[in-house]
Amino acid sequence: MKNLRFSEICRMHPKHLKIEDFTYDLPAEKIAYSPVNPRDHSKLLLFQDGKISEDIYRNISQHLPDNAVLVFNNTKVVKSRLFFTNENGAKIEVFCLEPHGEAIDYGQHFLEQNSVTWICFIGKVSRWREKELSKTIELEGVEVKLSAEIVGKLDDAYLVKFSWSPGDIPFGKIMDAAGVTPLPPYIKRVAEKVDEDAYQTVYSENEGSVAAPTAGLHFTKRVLKDFEETGISSLFTTLHVGAGTFKPVKSEVMEDHIMHAEYLNITIDFLENLLAKIQQPIITVGTTSTRTLESIYWMGNQIVQRPNINYEDLKITQWLPYETEAVSTPEEAINALLTWIKNTQQNHLSIETEIIIAPGYEFKIVKGLITNFHQPQSTLLLLVSALIGNDWKKIYSHALDNNYRFLSYGDGSLLMPKN
Incomplete structure (x- = not known):
């Protein structure tokens, strides 16, 4: 495996990926154990056109594509x-x-x-x-x-x-x-009063997560206002983050790793807004928003193939995207899911997804990602690698060499794949 080029790895079924190929040395002093205040002063690594530059989150609107659409996870962390x-x-x-x-x-x-x-x-x-x-x-x-x-x-x-x-x-x-606020297990301290706000996004709304969608922790109401003023759209959906997000990959190959399931709550309003903006550059804030959008595609794709599919079969299992033909455009998939939900006489769909996004995955809706720096040998790092390829190594090396703070309370990045 170590002698294979990344392009060859991507042609493999992700079941056969070795997690040891997605590791790096993370010294303890590079991990953030407390938040930055103000939160929008966290460092922001920019990866665009294959090049790395730097700024802070306060200025992120200046670096987004014209007419960009940001998709946030508005889940709320419970104590x-x-x-x-x-x-x-x-x-x-x-x-x-x-x-x-x-x-x-x-x-x-x-x-x-x-x-x-x-x-x-x-x-x-x-x-x-x-x-x-x-x-x-x-x-x-x-x-x-x-x-x-x-x-x-x-x-x-x-x-x-x-x-x-x-x-x-x-x-x-x-x-x-x-x-008590559920700080990540590697933060070896009892949560303090400051964590009740700091470990919660400013736009959190729907209770259910036992871990924060940490890519969103850097955003302030001031930054969200910048988006409005510069023509950047913000959409909000819900995926409740489970403790499985911290689950280490202990198996040598991914086939033996069981991906954790997380609950989506997809509303008709969100799908209609997403459909209206599907031709614009859609950038997800965090891996959970990414998993949500890509799961939406695969649910809709299943409905196109099986219009009478039942609720139990609509759930996205771990390897479904790699073993099912993508017959739908994003528009067709979203429309199909919209129609299916409306036919249930509901205004939303609450359902699990186990989707794993790893090298070899072809993104259907997501064009860019805002995310933190993730643990070595994690499924989150696999998702980053699926989006930007082997460049994740130079990005993480740059972050380590330039005093970026890692993991949940750490700094973050805007990752735009090469065209």
Whole structure:
């Protein structure tokens, strides 16, 4: 593999890629453990026409193509780290990953009362010997008893039922009052008050993520205003980021890696706005927005081939884009998905995607990407490589040599593939 040219790698099925070919040395001192303030003063690496230059996010509007369309992920990070103590006073962490169940409507889920069940990681689970753990929280002047009970075991997680009394309080308020901001696992500190704002985009709206769509952390309302004034369009969609975004690739070849699933919430309004601007340069803010748009294409492409496809078969599985013929134009695919959703008498579609974007993938909608600098041997780095090819190596080398800050709280880049 190491002797293959990148063009040869791209002709391979991504199942056969070796993750060792997508690594680099990331010293601990290059990782950002706290945010930049103001956030739009983060450094911005520009990769355009095969050349690297630099600026800060405050000036990003000056570097975007005419009539560019930026697509943001407006998911909102929830306080998904909950701490309980057992009868001996030992602390146990319950990290809520996602609600348990099929076709979860996150908006409705956070309005649930009395009890809910989540898929969770549990720290120090061996200390959990009681049937239930409980804690008392204060919410709007009312004392609330929150209890947690393990009701099932999965391969690498647990099913935890949360119940509370009084029970007429929405779960979203319970989690917000009882939980802690879920900083990435490599940040070895407890979240502080500043993180509640800093680890949230200024345009966050729909609750559901347990990790921030970090490419959006650099944007301020002032920068968004610049876009309006310069004719750059901003579209907002939702993909709820799961803890799987931090999941390392432990297998030697990608065929043995199971891609994490994440929930999309695609509205009719968003699809109509996207369709109206499909001929303009579409640039995604973050890998989650990228996965959303490319999943939209493949869902629509399936509907074109199978107009009566059911909901269960519409989900994008890990390797579907590499094993399905692309028979549709982007316009045809988006139109097909629009019609399918309207036929369900709904105004949105909530569904999972497991799409993996790796070298060999042909982008259908996305023309450019704004993103942070990602961990070595990660699926996020594979996505970057799929877009800009082997140039990712010189971009990352430049960033390391010029004191860029890496990972979630770090600096970022505007990546435009060569024409």
